[in-house]
Amino acid sequence: MSAADKVKPAASPAAQEPSAIAGNISYHAQYSPHFSPLAFGPEQAFYATAESVRDHLLQRWNDTYLHFHKTDPKQTYYLSMEYLQGRALTNAVGNLGITGAYADALKKFGYELEAIAGQERDAALGNGGLGRLASCFLDSMATLNLPSWGYGLRYRYGLFKQRIAQEGQEEIAEDWLDKFSPWEIVRHDVVYPIRFFGHVEISPDGKRKWTGGEVLSALAYDVPIPGYKTKNAISLRLWDAKATAEDFNLFQFNDGQYESAAQLHSRAQQICAVLYPGDATEEGKLLRLKQQYFLCSASLQDIIFRFKERKADRVSGKWSEFPSKVAVQMNDTHPTLAIPELMRLLMDVEGLGWDEAWDVTNKTVAYTNHTVLPEALEKWSQAVMRKLLPRHMEIIEEIDKRFREMVISTRKDMEGKIESMRVLDNNPEKPVVRMANLCVVAGHTVNGVAELHSNILKEELFADYLSIWPKKFQNKTNGITPRRWLRFCNPELSEIVTKWLKTDQWTSNLDLLTGLRKFADDEKLHAEWAAAKLASKKRLAKHVLDVTGVTIDPNSLFDIQIKRIHEYKRQLMNILGAVYRYKKLKEMSAADRQKVTPRTVMVGGKAFATYTNAKRIVKLVNDVGAVVNNDADVNKYLKVVFIPNYNVSVAEVLIPGSELSQHISTAGMEASGTSNMKFSLNGCVIIGTLDGANVEIREEVGQDNFFLFGAKADQVAGLRKDRENGLFKPDPRFEEAKQFIRSGAFGTYDYTPLLDSLEGNTGFGRGDYFLVGYDFPSYIDAQARVDEAYKDKKKWIKMSILNTAGSGKFSSDRTIDQYAKEIWGISACPVP
Ligand code: GPK
Structure with missing residues (x-):
């Protein structure tokens, strides 16, 4: 049966009354042409309902963006390779206080809200605790009216589906985007170039510039995150990788070389294809590192853009102001490349000197550790890093060198410890970059996620650093959204x-x-x-x-x-x-x-x-x-x-x-x-x-x-x-x-x-x-x-x-309140 048979369509975005809502659902069923107009089964009803709810979210998202823009508060950016959002419909109507109205509206079509909500596929862009924590944090940030956003990747296939067969677990590709996600909004105007490989050029005046290699585009998708009983809605901005029409070699294509003609397009597709590609092979490792860099580079370019956008005079500098407007939280070591990337952008693009760039970076970034398991502490091959990100490797080497010099000149007593504290492990058999050490050296704060864990960080894993930076280490016991x-x-x-x-x-x-x-x-x-x-x-x-x-x-x-x-x-x-x-x-x-x-x-x-x-x-x-x-x-x-x-x-x-x-x-x-x-x-x-x-x-x-x-x-x-x-x-x-x-x-x-x-x-x-x-x-x-x-x-x-x-x-409200006050230095900015 067609939706129109039951309820007259009405383009009334953000309607509050059940009959107006029903009209809006009917409108989306017919004029958001994802399905043929005659079908209105539970699945179609879900998508039309979600799109109708999205109207509410968008209005709030826009109001919030504008309010933050005008007020120009310090804002937190949470960088995470994982978000386990799950389903969104029940949460959205619940946070907006319109559950009853939507339930009544759906009754006009003969549907129960609960059953319609059950049609939604989980957005599983994460593995487990760390990803779900990030999602709970977004809910609390929005609820507490904090100026804060999440950044992540828009994986085409999220965490695999598990099937139990005779032989045990089987993995099947997950399908959250097989139809489409009604919650994301593509931002065709938010696009940044992301370079891989290439080399570093040095100009006569000594300036360094990373050039060559391949350049892809990062395209933004926004998922609005509503707070509970507030007008604020923040953003989970997910990046997707794209190649452009210029990258498509029409000549080769017409010559029958279809695959090489679209080579860059297929490389772009690989980047966000899956959450956590297997990294047993060299290719797998390289792809995982590409993903991490892609997230960090796109997010930081966007953060800097917004910093400039909010006040005209920032276009030409005022970088010392940056840490009073921006806090970057790295969710575990996966987004560690935010450190050398921010240094690169500040030095090579914005023209700052090392000391100034270092000061800004240090005051901006902070790191959360989620595990002491040695196999989970990321270490990247220096060779792979140098090949994929030659300029970043230079910067990491310089950070390592300066850290050693600092310890040698100020802490004679620590000399014996330097090798294990360094960012680089130059073991000739397998030289690596130790990402956790880089985070500790470069970040202003390091936190564990429960009292016991934070104490273990201080007493064992990061004990040597504690005597150098006693105030750097904190605890923030995790929480969940009630x-x-x-x-x-x-x-x-x-x-x-x-x-x-x-x-x-x-x-x-x-x-x-x-x-x-x-x-x-x-x-x-x-x-x-x-x-x-x-x-x-x-x-x-x-x-x-x-x-x-x-x-x-x-x-x-x-x-x-x-x-x-x-x-x-x-x-x-x-x-x-x-x-x-x-x-x-x-x-x-x-x-x-x-x-x-x-x-x-x-x-x-x-x-x-x-x-x-x-x-x-x-x-x-x-x-x-x-x-x-x-x-x-x-x-x-x-x-x-x-x-x-x-x-x-x-x-x-x-x-x-x-x-x-x-x-x-x-x-x-x-x-x-x-x-x-x-x-x-x-x-x-x-x-x-x-x-x-x-x-x-x-x-x-x-x-x-x-x-x-x-x-x-x-x-x-x-x-x-x-x-x-x-x-x-x-x-x-x-x-x-x-x-x-x-x-x-x-x-x-x-x-x-x-x-x-x-x-x-x-x-x-x-x-x-x-x-x-x-x-x-x-x-x-x-x-x-x-x-x-x-x-x-x-x-x-x-x-x-x-x-x-x-x-x-x-409650993650308590956790986030502590992060806001004790790490980020941000305060509430409610939309009036
Ligand atoms: C820790 F290091 C990691 C990781 O890669 N993934 C992940 O889910 C978990 N975690 C911890 O294992 C949990 O104890 C913790 O509650 C959770 O992160 C959130 O902090």
Whole structure:
């Protein structure tokens, strides 16, 4: 049926009333010609609705841009290679306060808003925590009215889709742009040249100029980001790579040389083709470095353009003013090239001397570290860097030289440390640029993402720099947006919170949640709380049935671990625990089984395509599930489910329905974790180690409301030594669980290499680097305490309430407010 059959189209952008909104949706269905006019199924309804909502966003975006332009405040630019935006429709209408009006409008076409919102594809331009953090930060920046923008890349294919087949995980190209994204606005007037390769020319007066090579164009796409209950909407500006008509060789084409005629066009397409191209090959490494430079160069050219645009007299200088108008935050080391690129633009294009350019750069850029895992600290081959970015390599060499000279002349005592602190590692076998060191040397501030992690940075990873720059190092404990992660994803619980707090202000002032503490024993609240949880559990169970075909019991304890699959996150310990539980259930009498707390263990997450052990873990969870779930003796008491294709919108279903969630990394290895905050906020109790933000969550919710186990961060090094020296005596339960898998109880797949990784340094053993063996007994004991606690319904609900009540600190509004005040020096600039 055509949209026009139901509602007369009306071009009324930013309409507020349901009937006017319906007219506008109808208008978009017919005059934004993406589909033929007669079709108006749920999919077409989604696109037309989104375009109608976009009208609201655009109006705000324009007003905000103009307001920032006139007020000329200091502005933050968040540079990130990743954003995990997920779906946008529910969030947009929710933040704009027009959910009800859009729901009513869609009813006129016979549609439910929720179902239409479910049509949207996730924008998955990120891998995991770091990317989702960037997206939560954008929401908070807009909500706090901060002059701030995000910059990223417009990947054609975002994070792969995961399919579970007989052999385990399969990766399929993701398709968020297969039709189109209704949220992005292409800016044909925002285009910058980006050079690769070439060489440096030196003019007679000594000036250096990078020239030659190949030049592509960066084209801007803006995704408007609305704040919650504010007129401000900021921008996520995503760059796409383009070649021009001039780059197209018509002569070659007419000569039948089709591929070489469009060579530059195809190179441009490669740049933003995929998020995180495999970098096992030299080509892959080069492409990844190109992506990073592309983001940094386009963003900085744009930032400088805007700096000049806002005041006419800046066209010819005033560079000392730059750091009072611009803050650049580098989200991990991926955008480190912002440092040499800003230096290059200031010196080679704007004509500043080294000292002045260095001063401006240093006062402008700051760096967030998200991991201490050595393999994740980026190091780029000097040869590759010199070939792709010859001028930047010169600048990096000069930064390195000046840093060494500074230390030698001012800090004799540090001389022995210089080699490891330098930006360049000139090891003749493999000379590299150490990106983290470059960030520390060049940035004005370095921050970790949770107290424990920031302390490890100061005491270990960056300890040597601390004595040179004691004030450079800070902590900014991560946070999550309470809009997406409670208000919109869990409407049942949100309503209860609003009702008992007698206000919905908690949505933007999350500390108000502490007001729930005084009702933690109230039976009426308990009843409402339990009913909301059950509703969410049923929704979750339906999702599980839809995507796996497995029926799970909403009255069992829902136990969830969802995150990227990584050995340090120890999904393997979780599944060994489930295997141990299964074995004990099998051994029990039927009468004893009836006393057991029924449990549904759910694990979800993607393994990096070439990470073999992570993929084996995915396979193991699936294999264990296939046996356990079909075992009629025990499947009333235990189910094990692998949730395929974990992403933001799946998390929005899983987290509200969770009762226990596992955050069980080896202490000291998870920088923060952010899903732990989302679970706790939704009244889910955590079983976890003293790692990352778990430490602070436990402090906030109270230690009685957190199931703690495992070694502490400061024990880990000693325990690894013990293990190496044969001093570790494994618990029989650990041996039993491994042996059960080795016996073939879960099929014929060879899990030997995976299980051997948990053995000592003998034979194939990798020494159990992640200390699963050491922590396993205390993990099993903690799980037994969970079972007992769950039997006492009152006690459990109280724990659940106290988790929500203690989550106020973990709002990304708090985190961003701290960044704004303590790192960026920016303040709110609300559109009047
Ligand atoms: C850290 F280094 C990285 C990375 O490349 N990707 C990523 O998602 C995560 N992270 C940490 O592992 C989490 O502990 C942390 O909460 C998250 O970044 C955000 O800080």
